[in-house]
Amino acid sequence: MTTTIAREARSTTAPAKTQVTGIVTGASRIVISFLFGFHGLQGFGFFGGIDGQGGGVPFGSWPGWWGSVLELAGAVLLLIGLASRPAAILLSGVMAYAYFTVHAPMGLLPLQNMGEPSAVYSWVFLLFAAVGPGRFALDNLIKRRR
Numbered sequence: 001m002t003t004t005i006a007r008e009a010r011s012t013t014a015p016a017k018t019q020v021t022g023i024v025t026g027a028s029r030i031v032i033s034f035l036f037g038f039h040g041l042q043g044f045g046f047f048g049g050i051d052g053q054g055g056g057v058p059f060g061s062w063p064g065w066w067g068s069v070l071e072l073a074g075a076v077l078l079l080i081g082l083a084s085r086p087a088a089i090l091l092s093g094v095m096a097y098a099y100f101t102v103h104a105p106m107g108l109l110p111l112q113n114m115g116e117p118s119a120v121y122s123w124v125f126l127l128f129a130a131v132g133p134g135r136f137a138l139d140n141l142i143k144r145r146r
Contacts, residue, residue: 036075092129
């Protein structure tokens, strides 16, 4: 008798929990990618640019300009939820590259080398690549239509 009640309780709470998780994941993906898009725009001189004076990265330079292109394009894809997992993997790699090539040589810990945002973004994007886009993603709409 008690196993039947426990089984019924689990079956009614599991879909609600999954639905809430999908909503929170989707909302988090939207907010984080929106904020990250501003980070990409800084490379082009927006929002104070890379130097706080509106300076952008020289056109075509590696890795700065191309990094900004990847950051902005990936943020837009992740924001709308299109090719979410590949975009999240790409962005995770971009941020890991930024951390290890720009920040890590200046100090061991992220707080010492000012690389904490790069490290956090890298891990958050890796999380989105693993768990998926959540709700409100074009990927979900495309999957339903197939």
